[in-house]
Amino acid sequence: MKKIALGLSTVALALAAANSQAGEVEVLHWWTSGSEATAINVLKKEMEDAGNTWKDFAVAGGGGESAMTVLKSRAIAGNPPAAAQIKGPTIQEWGDLGFLANIDDVAKAGHWDQILPPVVSKVMKYDGHYVAAPVNVHRVNWLWANPDVFRKAGASIPTTWDQFFVAADKIKKAGFTPLAHGGQAWQDATLFEAIALSEGTDFYKAAFIDLDDDAIKGPKMIDALTTFKKMRQYVDPGFSGRDWNVATSMVINGKAAMQVMGDWAKGEFTSAGKKPGIDYICVPAPGTSGQYTFNIDSMAMFQVDSEDTQKAQKDLARLILEPTFQEAFNLAKGSIPVRLGMPRDKFDTCADSSMDAFNAASASGDLLPSMAHGMSVNSMVQGAMFDVITNFFNTEDMTAEQAADKLSRAVKASL
Template identity: 65%
Template sequence: MIRTMSKSLKFLSMAGLVSVAMAAQAGEVEVLHWWTSGGEAKAAAELKKIMQSKGHTWKDFAVAGGAGDNAMTVLKSRVVSGNPPAAAQIKGPSIQEWGDEGVLANLNDVAKAEQWDTVLPKVVADVMKYKGNYVAAPVNVHRVNWLWVNPEVLKKAGAKVPTNWNEFFDTAEKLQKAGVVPLAHGGQAWQDATVFEAVALGLGGTDFYKKAFVQLDQATLKSPKMEEVLTTYKKLKKYVDKNSPGRDWNLATAMVIQGKAGMQIMGDWAKGEFLAANKVPGKDFVCTPAPGTSNAFTFNIDSFAMFKLSGDSAKAQKDLAAAIMSPQFQEVFNLNKGSIPARLNMDMAKFDDCGKQSSKDFVATSKSGGLLPSWAHGMAMYSATQGAIQDAISQFWNTDSMTAKQAVDKIAAAAKVR
């Protein structure tokens, strides 16, 4: 994807970077992001305030579009023309792709002064590095492997909150008999992948997950365990309503809030929907790890990669990196976003019960080896590979005649796409 720009980038980078350094005001940081609504916009304003307090000029470069696709298109054109912003919202393996182009700034001096290697789990720090050097700063951690439950609906059906997949199907049967949709789901490829990821982790465990979706090990992808995962995943379809195809995730969350459905497997951004409906964690809704995944934590992290600049702009850029990682910003941003700080040593007193549980598990899994990048959310593999595997999983979900064995072969082949 980005490699096609290599020749243009190399040809234009030196001239462009010199012109940026000359054109930029002293201490100016231009920040490309897609935080254009609600709590995210408030968080961006807080970061701007911190930078202004240090005497720097903030130049907002906001590009609307939730997943950032529009922003990435704009960023590519800016970098190719030799005019990159100081920082851009980039995550996961895409950081490595930009690193390959030689356009990212080295942040090691900031990281050393601020002790990033101490306050970040190694698995998170590694995502922020290119060839051992820090080039990006994380703003948050989203936990993906959550099960959201309406406890009142379960109680009426005589069902309990499931902790493994056998219990999940028992609960689903009881909910269905009670006339409630057991699993609220939006039939979109990324949502299909989110649920599949939870099933794979719950049945296979952390080592299986790492081999299959981080290392892309062919033997694991073609294993009997993967066939079992796919068979279990397909069983869920019986408990999803017929209006699921194309449904947005927040509308699926609304079904749980309204008592039309009992459960949903979704990342912690779903919590914002419950809170906006004035629902109280632990009372009106339950957040619990997806079945079988209590000792694991799949993460999706927003981060800012820094592009090579010089002079006063480079100094301001490093102050920006330090500000992003400051406890002050990490707290404000994540209280607004529904996620948790990327730092391990944070005071979580102001966070709700789901946030506190998430942080506790984040710390515990960072020590146990259960802290894992969510492949479904772009944290474990290059985008082309992710898209191919995601397509294979959605095809299996939507094709009743496809066997688990056929799906295994499709996923293994998709893992070779680059």
């Protein structure tokens, strides 16, 4: 099933990776917005300073679907890049296919088992061996708000979904778009996931980690779907196909009041020179203050023949976990360092809040992998959920009960 999920033929396994130029490392990623480009350039510079050649292979698309399509075709052709941005269970799928390189020597020298939270290090290993380097930790369940729009509308920042709708009605009446949103499947899933999370940690685990059918088609899922569908009346008519960073700019520029999005959105505020607590507000998505859905970006290393490229790969893995990169990258990206014990003095209040919430949620059992961002389920299940969620959001006459039933059947079919 995993082989089907990746769409890779077994014939591809016999193909050797093409030789790269000496010391060159080709890196496939989907960090293409302004703040993301700034962040990835930090790593590019560090690699070049270490004497390596960086070959950038950026594929636009905030959810990474386009990048994964390109990666599959390159792997089938026997010419995968040296490193690729891969996340969550997908790392295991590529490991099963025999494409990933062992980087245990780098991890041992860098004490990765000690400097990484166990929930992170586990994801970076295949069959007990490190095959990927974690870059950062994103909190997904954030609400971003423009306080000036709220003031003009006479509305208050919501902490529950009921309060959200009260505020949204006032904002809409005042002539602003209440919710900045992009009509792409992964963005729909990000919004829906935050709503489902507010139904409780136990429900979230059952539905999006354990894939329990009773939870998927049960009353809490129907409640979440009902709330999600109600959101449709608070987005603007031009939302279809909009990229996430364009939606963020609507909040930055005062055209919209709120956006439910991971903290990569903060990178756009930072890039625009905006200050947290003054120009924008960052709070947990309504009803999820004690919970933390995480998205961990990582670079998986693919098997290559060239010894020079292998050395460059190891330099890449080593540099990713160095404090210098962890600080500079995450300051630009909006995320928090994945390395434990990092100084906080250069990070803003949103990042500080995220670090505190990460630690607290880890201790309480409320630290949860994001379904919408490929951390909790494999690509087949995620795709099945995406199809139902986005179809429901855009189909006026589909009921929440019908959508829950479709979700149940879609997940069963993908297992």
